[in-house]
Amino acid sequence: MTAWTDLEIIFNVCWSIFISKELLILSLVIYLIRMIWKYQYFKQRGIKTPRHTFIFGNYFDLIKNKNESENVYKWTLQLGKTFGYFEGHSPVLVTSDLEIISEVFIRQFTNFSARKKNPMEGADSRNLNHLMRSSKCRWKRMRSVMNPTFSKQKLENMGPQLIECIDRLINKIKASPKNELSITKVLKKLTMDSLWKCTYGIDMNIQNKPDNEYFEASEKVFSDAYKFKFLKILSIFFPELDPIWIFISNLEIGIKKWIGFKNEPKTLIINKFGKTLKERISNGKANKKDYMQLLIDALDDNERLIKKCDQLNINELEDKHLEKKLTFNEIKANLKMFMLAGYESTSYALSFCFHMLATKKYEQELIYNEIEEFFIDESIVPDIQNVNKLPYLDMFCKEILRIYPISRVARRCVKETMVKGINMTPGLVIRIDHRAIHFDRELWGPVDPNEFFPLRHKEKRNPLSFLAFGIGPRICLGMKFALAQMKLALVECLIKFEIEATNETPQILEFTEGILRTTENDIPILFKSRVDFKRED
Numbered sequence: 001m002t003a004w005t006d007l008e009i010i011f012n013v014c015w016s017i018f019i020s021k022e023l024l025i026l027s028l029v030i031y032l033i034r035m036i037w038k039y040q041y042f043k044q045r046g047i048k049t050p051r052h053t054f055i056f057g058n059y060f061d062l063i064k065n066k067n068e069s070e071n072v073y074k075w076t077l078q079l080g081k082t083f084g085y086f087e088g089h090s091p092v093l094v095t096s097d098l099e100i101i102s103e104v105f106i107r108q109f110t111n112f113s114a115r116k117k118n119p120m121e122g123a124d125s126r127n128l129n130h131l132m133r134s135s136k137c138r139w140k141r142m143r144s145v146m147n148p149t150f151s152k153q154k155l156e157n158m159g160p161q162l163i164e165c166i167d168r169l170i171n172k173i174k175a176s177p178k179n180e181l182s183i184t185k186v187l188k189k190l191t192m193d194s195l196w197k198c199t200y201g202i203d204m205n206i207q208n209k210p211d212n213e214y215f216e217a218s219e220k221v222f223s224d225a226y227k228f229k230f231l232k233i234l235s236i237f238f239p240e241l242d243p244i245w246i247f248i249s250n251l252e253i254g255i256k257k258w259i260g261f262k263n264e265p266k267t268l269i270i271n272k273f274g275k276t277l278k279e280r281i282s283n284g285k286a287n288k289k290d291y292m293q294l295l296i297d298a299l300d301d302n303e304r305l306i307k308k309c310d311q312l313n314i315n316e317l318e319d320k321h322l323e324k325k326l327t328f329n330e331i332k333a334n335l336k337m338f339m340l341a342g343y344e345s346t347s348y349a350l351s352f353c354f355h356m357l358a359t360k361k362y363e364q365e366l367i368y369n370e371i372e373e374f375f376i377d378e379s380i381v382p383d384i385q386n387v388n389k390l391p392y393l394d395m396f397c398k399e400i401l402r403i404y405p406i407s408r409v410a411r412r413c414v415k416e417t418m419v420k421g422i423n424m425t426p427g428l429v430i431r432i433d434h435r436a437i438h439f440d441r442e443l444w445g446p447v448d449p450n451e452f453f454p455l456r457h458k459e460k461r462n463p464l465s466f467l468a469f470g471i472g473p474r475i476c477l478g479m480k481f482a483l484a485q486m487k488l489a490l491v492e493c494l495i496k497f498e499i500e501a502t503n504e505t506p507q508i509l510e511f512t513e514g515i516l517r518t519t520e521n522d523i524p525i526l527f528k529s530r531v532d533f534k535r536e537d
Ligand code: HEM
Pocket: 131, 132, 143, 195, 338, 341, 342, 343, 345, 346, 349, 401, 406, 407, 408, 409, 410, 467, 468, 469, 470, 471, 472, 473, 474, 475, 476, 477, 478, 479, 481, 482, 483
């Protein structure tokens, strides 16, 4: 009802100021007819949908209990591997059919080079839209600049900084009362500290700063994603009017700032990066080879040249014609994106690992024995390369991400095409039901996929069956860094501590979904100093 009331107000204002009543009524009628026609999208293609309502589509069923993945999976069980639903009147095709996934994400990638977006994000080519939100040649240009971020050599160089950050975590554990810690927040600080140090070359020491303004702002970006926001909802139900919603949102931010409210978290973060960036540029070519330097080396404010490259056809774009350049604003936006993409996801993956080690002691024993055997010689200390030589640990981390996938994987069609007999048109979102794939008996059996069983990764599986980091050219850019950090932190902690559950540690994790799929509550863990780690002199 309120949505209608607000629309009425907007229409009334437009009415009295700009346009005639008749024109407005005609526009409204055309809009409603278009909406009715849009609801035919899947019917015209012979694709099943759950029952939906006018205007809202399936949106409220989708976000019910803040658990989108489970709701989507329930639809898969009812409707089969491929079906459609509506967010407002925007169609979303859900699939766990590997043939369709392979076409969309790999073979026909250029027709699906965009991600699912919130209408409030504006056009993919908007100046402040970063790698995650860009598409076509703009995405390719940005990705080609960032691809070397975690090359083998660069990752090796990051090793000592990463270890320094993990040492801070160990000191935090040692200093905690009764060695008991709620780990989620602590690990978020670890992963943020590491990203600042390893990829931006700045030692923020966030782990030892209780109220770091920047950390709090980043946390707020994620927690805000769970909050009901009227403008966001309107933009989902009436995406064609997004310029209006974006304008109102910017106006709201502007007014808040003007009357002295603290900066909105995203603005605070981007300003911080703008300042850091200017400092690094004015210091001349710093002797650094990190992510920030990669972006700075690509800095070019010849926007005309850059935008010309973005207009090219991605299918015909050869590497030699690709301008590996970024504007100042793009660099700022990407610095912000990279931190948000990296810290929360890795910290939750690590939290789930600690929870598993605390609640399944035999898993801890298996990993500990592997570590003890590998590092028995005192001259070998854990580093970013050798932690990759522990096969059980590797399988353990992958199994964690199989049973607890953190991030959704979806694409948006940018060019009309046929996929497995389905006509897909620009704007259609194709979303993978990763819950269905990660728990598919044919792909992950014979041991019950509902069981936590790392050894299942020993067998060669279909490469499309593990989707924790996505697939195809837009696969997670930070995958190697995330895994290295997880393994190094686990090895360092297991050498020093036995990990145990406390009376408050939940046996089963309860999930909630905003930008990522995470746990609602923090996870308390007991770290008991280890006395049995043996090394040969
Ligand atoms: C365990 C930790 C992580 C998980 C589970 C994860 C998962 C994902 C997933 C599922 C995607 C979407 C891929 C697709 O659409 O095919 C993604 C994209 C991305 N991730 Fe991660 N990620 C993690 C850590 C990181 C880290 C540490 C960084 C950076 C430091 C990072 C940076 C990115 C970026 C930049 C993209 C966008 C790539 C593009 O659009 O081209 N991620 N991640």
